[in-house]
Amino acid sequence: MDLKQRIKRGFDIFFSLMVIVFLSPLFILLALLIKISSKGPIFYMSKRVGYKGNDFTCIKFRTMKHKAEKELGKLLKKPHFFKEWKRYQKLKKDPRITLVGSFLRKTSLDELPQFFNVLKGDLSVVGPRPLSKDEIEKFYGPKTKKMLSVKPGLTGLSQTSGRNLLSIKERIDLEQGYIESQSFLLDLLIIIKTIPQIFLCKGAY
Secondary structure, eight states, X not given: OOHHHHXXXXXXXXXXXXXXXXXXXXXXXXXXXXXXXXXXXXXXXXXXXXXXXXXEEEXXXXXXXXXXXXXXXXXXXXXXXXXXXHHHSSOTTOTTBOHHHXXXXXXXXXXXXXXXXXXXXXXXXXXXXXXXXXXXXHHTGGGHHHHTSSOOEEEOTTTTTTGGGSOHHHHHHHHHHHHHHOOHHHHHHHHHHHHHHHHHOTTOO
């Protein structure tokens, strides 16, 4: 690990610990709201591909109905949902999302548990968005090696440049640009820009 990587890792640990400690009451409140508002677990666990292709389990607060994955196939049989999913890999008016989940997604509070992934070393605070193996095979193509040459991040250029309003291709292009010009100062700038995005809720759903 070179000096640049050591600085980034040290900052990741420090920043994540501060967030977890100071926002621990919020973590507890959100967990309770999820538990009492809908059936199912508090957390949503999903397999993602990390640094150099290593798999890890990404942790989020659950925002969808229990066993919502089974409903996706039925939704994508409808042309308007299929078209939207193909372009964005998201559905703006996804009927599977709970009321509490909708709030969590708009504010990105569903991603707070990922700070535990950062502490473990699976994620960095700033980096490309973590994708599943299927998504990487489908969208990265010849860019795969470069995109996996850094740790994926909790936030990044796509989160501060339009979020879900961007197509999957636009998001990947931005993240490739980040990899090519990454620096500690750029990371700080992205973190600063991320904070108002939480309150503005622009491009989040």
